[in-house]
Amino acid sequence: MTAETPVEPELPRGVALAWGVAASPQRGPKREMSIERIVDAAVEIADAEGLAAVSMSRVAQSLGYTTMSLYRYVTAKDDLLVLMQEQGIGLPPEPDPALDPSDWRGRLRAIGHAQLEVHRRHPWLLDIPIQGTPVTPNNLAWMDAMLEALSSTPLDQGERVAVILLVTGQLQWQSTIERSYEVAAHAAGIETQAIDDGRSAMLAAFVTAEEFPALRRAVDAGVFADGDDPFAFGLERVFDGVAVHMAERAAGAPADASATPREAPEVTADKRVREARKAVREAEKRLRDARKVERQARREAVERHRRDDR
Structure with a gap:
């Protein structure tokens, strides 16, 4: 092997199966068994009962086979999770021909x-741990689609990847919150809107201007009762921030112009700096404790006035 010959990495079996380069079993219990059928069955269980319900034995039972027969095809549950995620996410949508190729914001929004x-279709996807940069075909297709949406921008390649992380982080957070609402509503046998209605009523009843003045102003303004989508607002502000950075890059600002300056190691290590930071943390804790005592005193005073009025 020459120095110029690239070394082909050894792929985990789940990843190799996703790419279709893993060796297939030479024989199985029956011809009808296949990796595709196994993954289909696992996804069906997860869609109906959640990821925790998926096990090798449960999947085998649903297919009418023994657990050991599955191991001829998928050697571990972790490999099965890789394939389930790959099937669950599918492929990204094709770019909307109505959108201008330079409309990076519209294209990222659509993705x-x-x-x-x-x-929303497969909420169990949120339960699969994120383990670094994705390396399976469908995951990479989503990344490629987002990078392509940014291809006409002045951002360099590293900045484009950073924008993807920023946008997907916002989307992941929205999906997590939406899912928690669905779980809570299902457990209570109510609609998700009823959760917000109930919380709004509690805030209106218990948040007082004396104890939480800023929050009370928000309650009185109807912030927690209207139907506006705060996540849509958040995503658009992410895009606004990226647009500002793009304008700076187009004007010739260096790529790291917005980076936060770091302290020199000798400053960070200085004993006086460490002590000062510790003192700040302790003062902040005392302030939090004092505010807690103040809130409790206010509640007790309000309760006494209520009893006196009776």
Whole structure:
């Protein structure tokens, strides 16, 4: 092997199966058994009962085979999770021909909405741990689509990847919150809107201007009772921030112009700096404790006035 010959990495079996380069079993219990059928059955169980319900034995039972027969095809549950995620996310949508190729915001928004829909169809995807940069075909297709949406921008390649992380982080957070609402509503046998209605009523009843003045102003303004989508607002502000950075880059600002300056190691290590930071943390804790005592005193005073009025 020469120095110029690239070394082909050894792939985990789940990843190799996703790419279709893993060796297939030479024989199985029956011809009808296949990796595709195993993954289909696992996804069906997860869609109906959640990821915790998926086990090798449960999947085998649903297919009418023994657990050991599955191991001829998928050697571990972790490999099965890789394949389930790959099937669950599917492929990204094709670019909307109505959108200008330079409309990076519109194209990212469309991809983002598609990601949200994927999580709504398969909420168990949110339970699969994130383990670094994705390396399976469908995951990479989503990344490629988002990078392509940014291809006409002045951002360099590293900044484009950073924008993807920023946008997908916002979308992941939205999906997590939406899912928690669905779980809570299902457990209570109510609609998700009823959760917000109930919380709004509690805030209106218990948040007082004396104890939480700023929050009370928000309650009185109807912030917690209206139907506006705060996540849509958040995503658009992410895009606004990226647009500002793009304008700076187009004007010739260096790529790291917005980076936060770091302290020199000798400053960070200085004993006086460490002591000062510790003192600040302790003061902040005392302030939090004092505010807690103040809130409790206010509640007790309000309760006494209520009893006196009776």
